[in-house]
Amino acid sequence: MSVRFSFKISNGYNSRSATVAADPKAISLEGEKPCTIFLIHGLTGTPNEMRFLAHYFNRKRGYSVVCPRLANHGAPLYVLKKTKWEDFYASAREAFVQLRKITAGPVFTAGLSMGALLSLLLAQEFASDIAGVSCLSPTLFYDGWNVPWYSSIVLPLLCLPPLKYFCYFKEDPPYGIKNRALQQRIHKYYSTATLDDTEGVAEYGYPFFPMTLLHQLKRLVRYCVKILPSVQVPVQLIQAREDDMTSIRNSTFIYEKINSDMKEMVLLENSYHVITADQERSTVARKMDEFFQRIIGFTPHLWTNGTRIV
Numbered sequence: 001m002s003v004r005f006s007f008k009i010s011n012g013y014n015s016r017s018a019t020v021a022a023d024p025k026a027i028s029l030e031g032e033k034p035c036t037i038f039l040i041h042g043l044t045g046t047p048n049e050m051r052f053l054a055h056y057f058n059r060k061r062g063y064s065v066v067c068p069r070l071a072n073h074g075a076p077l078y079v080l081k082k083t084k085w086e087d088f089y090a091s092a093r094e095a096f097v098q099l100r101k102i103t104a105g106p107v108f109t110a111g112l113s114m115g116a117l118l119s120l121l122l123a124q125e126f127a128s129d130i131a132g133v134s135c136l137s138p139t140l141f142y143d144g145w146n147v148p149w150y151s152s153i154v155l156p157l158l159c160l161p162p163l164k165y166f167c168y169f170k171e172d173p174p175y176g177i178k179n180r181a182l183q184q185r186i187h188k189y190y191s192t193a194t195l196d197d198t199e200g201v202a203e204y205g206y207p208f209f210p211m212t213l214l215h216q217l218k219r220l221v222r223y224c225v226k227i228l229p230s231v232q233v234p235v236q237l238i239q240a241r242e243d244d245m246t247s248i249r250n251s252t253f254i255y256e257k258i259n260s261d262m263k264e265m266v267l268l269e270n271s272y273h274v275i276t277a278d279q280e281r282s283t284v285a286r287k288m289d290e291f292f293q294r295i296i297g298f299t300p301h302l303w304t305n306g307t308r309i310v
Contacts (some may be wrong), residue, residue, distance in 0.1 A: 238275060
């Protein structure tokens with residue numbers, strides 16, 4: 001992640017006149033089989049980045065798929081920047097609880113980047129309700145090849161008040177994407193976007209990243225690391241060897257800390273950070289599918305009315 005630090009103050013149009021861009025609503029696809037996939041997008045991201053996976057599992061497997069929009073995502077940046085990690089988790093948790101009330105079959109969770117951490121939190125809190133978890137490019141440490149060497153010094157300083165309230169960083173290419181065509185589409189929007197621009201957020205996410213949210217992510221990471229030993233559900237970790245934002249050390253760390261009897265790591269060879277939309281997204285979907293099928297095969301109580309869910 002090549003970063004430009006910008007000390008900017010939003011033009012702060014008042015909340016009465018603020019409008020949310022035409023962000024897609026939470027993904028909700030009903031399937032014919034009693035199995036559900038619960039997806040969680042990344043920080044400053046959008047359900048759109050999980051759309052390929054959603055349609056894969058709904059069309060290929062006949063599973064129901066739900067992907068909520070995390071708290072304040074789609075709102076103007078001055079609203080999102082004030083959100084705490086607990087609010088992000090609460091919004092995912094509420095959607096999961098509502099889903100479980102109407103779903104009798106097995107539920108698998110999968111999250112991208114920060115969404116992977118939220119998936120692990122759900123797995124720890126609702127261990128008896130979650131059949132398995134797939135962590136996609138989990139983000140504990142910003143240590144990918146495109147992260148500047150000085151970030152470990154500069155970022156902590158910029159997370160301190162009052163700097164964190166006025167400081168944003170804006171990504172340069174490759175934006176977590178190795179696919180050139182998609183990378184260029186993102187660049188076309190990001191390169192001209194202003195701080196208060198939400199026009200392309202629904203499709204590409206926010207071009208600016210507030211330091212207040214980086215501070216919240218650091219708080220979430222500290223909490224997540226503490227609960228990892230109590231995670232016992234099956235866990236899969238998928239990450240690109242060339243992840244530009246977070247190295248495979250992130251997946252390795254989680255793999256070594258969790259106490260799951262069934263766990264695996266999958267390393268991709270031709271992707272960057274946003275593996276749900278990049279060149280190997282089909283491989284990601286297939287590996288998730290294979291893992292979930294193994295769980296169903298090894299866990300008799302996931303059978304419904306005597307019929308194995310395949």
